[in-house]
Amino acid sequence: xxxxxxxxxxxxxxxxxxxxxxxxxxxxxxxxxxxxxxxxxxxxxxxxxxxxxxxxxxxxxxxxxxxxxxxxxxxxxxxxxxxxxxxxxxxxxxxxxxxxxxxxxxxxxxxxxxxxxxxxxxxxxxxxxxxxxxxxxxxxxxxxxxxxxxxxxxxxxxxxxxxxxxxxxxxxxxxxxxxxxxxxxxxxxxxxxxxxxxxxxxxxxxxxxxxxxxxxxxxxxxxxxxxxxxxxxxxxxxxxxxxxxxxxxxxxxxxxxxxxxxxxxxxxxxxxxxxxxxxxxxxxxxxxxxxxxxxxxxxxxxxxx
Numbered sequence: 594x595x596x597x598x599x600x601x602x603x604x605x606x607x608x609x610x611x612x613x614x615x616x617x618x619x620x621x622x623x624x625x626x627x628x629x630x631x632x633x634x635x636x637x638x639x640x641x642x643x644x645x646x647x648x649x650x651x652x653x654x655x656x657x658x659x660x661x662x663x664x665x666x667x668x669x670x671x672x673x674x675x676x677x678x679x680x681x682x683x684x685x686x687x688x689x690x691x692x693x694x695x696x697x698x699x700x701x702x703x704x705x706x707x708x709x710x711x712x713x714x715x716x717x718x719x720x721x722x723x724x725x726x727x728x729x730x731x732x733x734x735x736x737x738x739x740x741x742x743x744x745x746x747x748x749x750x751x752x753x754x755x756x757x758x759x760x761x762x763x764x765x766x767x768x769x770x771x772x773x774x775x776x777x778x779x780x781x782x783x784x785x786x787x788x789x790x791x792x793x794x795x796x797x798x799x800x801x802x803x804x805x806x807x808x809x810x811x812x813x814x815x816x817x818x819x820x821x822x823x824x825x826x827x828x829x830x831x832x833x834x835x836x837x838x839x840x841x842x843x844x845x846x847x848x849x850x851x852x853x854x855x856x857x858x859x860x861x862x863x864x865x866x867x868x869x870x871x872x873x874x875x876x877x878x879x880x881x882x883x884x885x886x887x888x889x890x891x892x893x894x895x896x897x898x
Contacts, residue, residue, distance in 0.1 A: 596667035599667055599668065599671040604671075605671075605674065605675055606675065606678060607678065609675055609678050609679075610678040610681055610682060613650075613679075613682050614682055614685055617646045617647075617682065617685060617686055617689075618685070618689075620646065621639075621642070621643055621646065621686075621689045624639065624642055625639060625693075630696060633697060633701035633704035633705070633708075634704075636693055636696050636697045636700075636701065637697060637704075637708075637709060639693045640690055640693045640694055640697065643686060643687075643689040643690040643692075643693060644686070644687075644690050644760075645783060645787075646686045646689070647682075647683050647685075647686025647687050647689075647690065648683075648686075648760045648787055648791075649787075649790070650679050650680065650682045650683035650686065651680070651683045651753075651756050651757055651760060652757070652760075652787075652790050652791055652794045653672065653676075653679050654676050654679055654680045654683065654753060655753060655757045655794040655795065655797075655798065656672075656793075656794045656797045656798070657669070657672040657673050657676040657679070658673055658676070658801070659797045659798045659800070659801035659802075660672060660797065660801075661673050662801040662804055662805060663797065663800060663801050663804060677732050680728065680729075680732065681729065681732065683756075684725055684728075684729050687722070687725055691722065694718075697709065712858060712859060713857070713858055713859055713860075713861065716859060716861055717759055717861045717862070718759075720755065720861060721755060721756055721759050724748075724751065724752035724755050724756060725752065725756060727748050727752060728748060728749055728752040728753075731745055731748050731749065755861075757791065757794065757795065758862060758867075758868070759861075760787070760791060761788070761791035761792070761794075761795070761867060761868075762862060762867040762868075764784050764787045764788035764791060765788055765836060765866075765867035766867065767780055767781075767784040767788070768780050768784055768785065768788050768836065768837075769836030769837045769840060770836070770837070770840065772837075773837050792833055792870075792871070795871050796871070796874060799871070799874055799875050799878050800878075802878070803878045803881065803882050806882040807882055814881075814883070818880055818883070819880075819881065821877075821880055822877045822878070822879075822880035822881035823877065823881070824877070825873050825874065825876050825877030825880065826873070826874050826877035826878065826881075827877075828873055828877075829869075829870045829871065829872070829873030829874035829876075829877065830870070830874065831870075832869055832870040832873065833870035833871075836866070836867075836870075840866060843866065843869070844864075844866070847864040847866075848864070
């Protein structure tokens with residue numbers, strides 16, 4: 594029944610886009626009319642509000658192909674079939690944010706540059722919108738035909754990872770940094786939800802990559818290598834929920850050299866604190882799927898020969 598339901602034309606393609614776009618636009622429009630846009634604080638709120646409607650869709654796109662590998666079935670096939678349109682809904686949500694940013698930066702310049710503007714955030718946001726524009730443009734065959742398949746994949750994958758990273762890192766900082774500063778505000782429920790869903794979205798990709806590699810390669814590993822791999826994965830999971838406990842100690846290392854601290858002012862995401870846990874998990878997955886032999890295995894293989 595679910596399989597037939599997901600094949601209905603009203604839940605696929607442009608019909609799906611229109612179906613999901615309607616509530617997104619409706620609630621953004623109603624909220625914009627509810628708040629007085631003459632107040633810069635209200636427009637600042639609308640910027641963050643509009644993003645909440647967009648973020649879930651980039652997470653879904655991030656997971657779509659991986660879920661197809663991990664859980665083959667009608668639902669994951671439906672996600673892959675419609676990820677283009679789900680991605681376009683994300684783009685629509687970000688268009689609302691762009692509108693509110695334009696309003697704030699043009700009609701309340703002093704507030705924007707004194708209270709909101711931060712150079713690295715501006716760089717990250719600008720790069721994100723450039724990627725998003727390129728991804729939307731190359732989602733259509735007429736434009737995609739102007740580039741080769743490698744260029745298309747480079748644009749789509751690079752943009753996907755960057756946009757996921759931007760959203761994920763925002764909620765990481767909301768959970769593990771800002772609340773612990775003087776006058777910090779306690780995290781909201783939405784911060785927890787979007788952080789952990791973003792974390793799971795990338796973890797799903799790691800799991801799918803691992804499954805694909807295990808299927809394609811026959812290998813044996815030493816006990817030591819497996820232990821190191823599992824240790825990395827478990828440590829990454831632990832770090833994912835305890836960023837406030839290790840951030841200070843890690844930053845003493847990452848900012849030890851002056852160039853690193855200067856670089857953090859303009860290089861997006863540097864020095865990658867929000868992603869340390871996932872880097873550890875990915876490293877552990879790589880070790881657990883590596884085709885490595887212990888010295889004893891090598892000696893045995895030579896004796897057999």
